Amino acid sequence: MESLTIENFLKAKNEKGEVSREVCAALEALCSAATKIAKLAAGNGIGTDNLGSLTGAENTDGDEQKALDVLADQLICSTLAPTGVSAYLSEERDEAVIFEEGRDSQIVVASDPLDGSSNIDTNLTIGTIFSLYPAKAGNWLREGRAQQAAGFFAYGPQTVLLLTTGQGVDGFCLNEEGHFVQMDWQPQIPATTKEFAINAANSRFWPAKVQRYIDTLLAGVDGPRGTNFNMRWNGSLVADAFRIFRRGGIFLYPEDSRKNYENGRLRLVYEANPIAFLVEQAEGRASDGKIDILDITPTSYHMRVPLIFGSADEVDSYHSEQ
Ligand code: AFP
Numbered sequence: 001m002e003s004l005t006i007e008n009f010l011k012a013k014n015e016k017g018e019v020s021r022e023v024c025a026a027l028e029a030l031c032s033a034a035t036k037i038a039k040l041a042a043g044n045g046i047g048t049d050n051l052g053s054l055t056g057a058e059n060t061d062g063d064e065q066k067a068l069d070v071l072a073d074q075l076i077c078s079t080l081a082p083t084g085v086s087a088y089l090s091e092e093r094d095e096a097v098i099f100e101e102g103r104d105s106q107i108v109v110a111s112d113p114l115d116g117s118s119n120i121d122t123n124l125t126i127g128t129i130f131s132l133y134p135a136k137a138g139n140w141l142r143e144g145r146a147q148q149a150a151g152f153f154a155y156g157p158q159t160v161l162l163l164t165t166g167q168g169v170d171g172f173c174l175n176e177e178g179h180f181v182q183m184d185w186q187p188q189i190p191a192t193t194k195e196f197a198i199n200a201a202n203s204r205f206w207p208a209k210v211q212r213y214i215d216t217l218l219a220g221v222d223g224p225r226g227t228n229f230n231m232r233w234n235g236s237l238v239a240d241a242f243r244i245f246r247r248g249g250i251f252l253y254p255e256d257s258r259k260n261y262e263n264g265r266l267r268l269v270y271e272a273n274p275i276a277f278l279v280e281q282a283e284g285r286a287s288d289g290k291i292d293i294l295d296i297t298p299t300s301y302h303m304r305v306p307l308i309f310g311s312a313d314e315v316d317s318y319h320s321e322q
Contacts, residue, residue, distance in 0.1 A: 055067055253266050
C-alpha cells in the first residue's frame with residue numbers, strides 16, 4: 001500500500017476537524033524548510049561554505065552561532081511568512097518576528113532551527129524542533145499544554161519527522177522523491193528502560209540528588225536497581241529523543257552549578273515544550289525534576305528549564321530518588 005504523504009495526512013486531519021487550515025499550512029511550510037536544511041547538511045563541505053563555521057555572532061543565550069544555525073533560521077522564517085501564522089520565535093533571535101499577513105490567526109511558531117550545532121561538522125544527527133500554539137498579539141508566550149502541534153525533524157541516516165497534533169504521535173520519513181511519507185510505526189515510549197542519557201562530564205556540577213540517582217544506575221546488577229544500565233549521549237537532543245521514542249530510555253539535562261546552568265541548558269518554549277508534548281502523547285513523561293514541563297508558565301522567550309523525559313516508570317524512579 002502506498003505510504004501517506006504528510007500533505008494527505010494533514011488534509012485528512014483537517015477534514016476530521018483535528019487541525020485548522022492555518023496549522024496545516026504552517027506544518028507543510030516547516031516540512032519544506034526542513035527538506036532544504038537536510039540538503040544543506042548533507043552537502044556540507046562540498047563546494048559550500050563550511051556550515052559548521054562560526055559566524056562571529058552569538059544568540060541571546062550567548063551560544064556562538066554557526067552558519068547553518070543562521071541559514072536554518074532564515075529558511076524557516078521566510079517559509080512561514082506567507083502561511084498566515086502571526087509570529088515566529090526562534091533560538092537564534094532575541095525578539096519575536098511578527099507577520100503582518102497573519103495578524104488574525106493568532107498562531108505562534110516557536111523553533112530551535114538547528115538543534116545540535118556542535119555536531120554539524122561531525123556527520124552526527126542534528127535537527128529542527130518546533131512548537132505551534134495560539135497566542136494573542138502582545139503576549140506571544142503560552143504554557144506547553146496550550147500547544148496545537150509540536151515535533152522535530154532529525155537529519156541523520158534518514159531525515160525523519162515526529163509530529164503530534166494531540167492525537168498521539170506519527171512518524172514520517174523523507175523519501176527519494178523529496179516527500180515526507182508516513183512510517184509504518186506508531187511511536188510509543190516503553191514504560192521501563194535500562195538506558196539513560198546524560199552528559200556525565202558534568203557530574204561534578206550536579207546537585208547531590210542527581211548524583212545519587214545516576215549512582216544507582218551505575219551500580220548495576222549489584223546495586224539497588226538489581227540490573228545493569230547502558231548509557232548514550234549524542235549531544236543532539238533530537239537524536240537522543242528519537243532513540244527514546246524507538247526503544248525507551250531516560251534523558252536528563254538537570255540544573256547544575258555552572259554559571260548560567262542553574263536551570264540547565266535547554267529552553268522551555270522551543271525545546272522542552274515541544275519534546276514534552278510529543279513524549280506525553282507517546283505515553284512517556286517529561287518534567288523539570290519536580291513538575292510536568294507542560295505545566296510550567298513561560299516568563300521569557302529563552303528561559304531555560306531542567307529537562308528529564310522518557311520512559312514514564314523511569315522518570316518516576318528519578319522523582320522518587322529526590
Ligand atoms: P547545541 O545546539 O549548542 O549543540 O546544543 C545542543 C543541545 O541544546 C541539545 O541538543 C543537547 O542535548 C545538549 O545541548 C548538549 O549539551 P552538552 O553539549 O552540554 O552536552
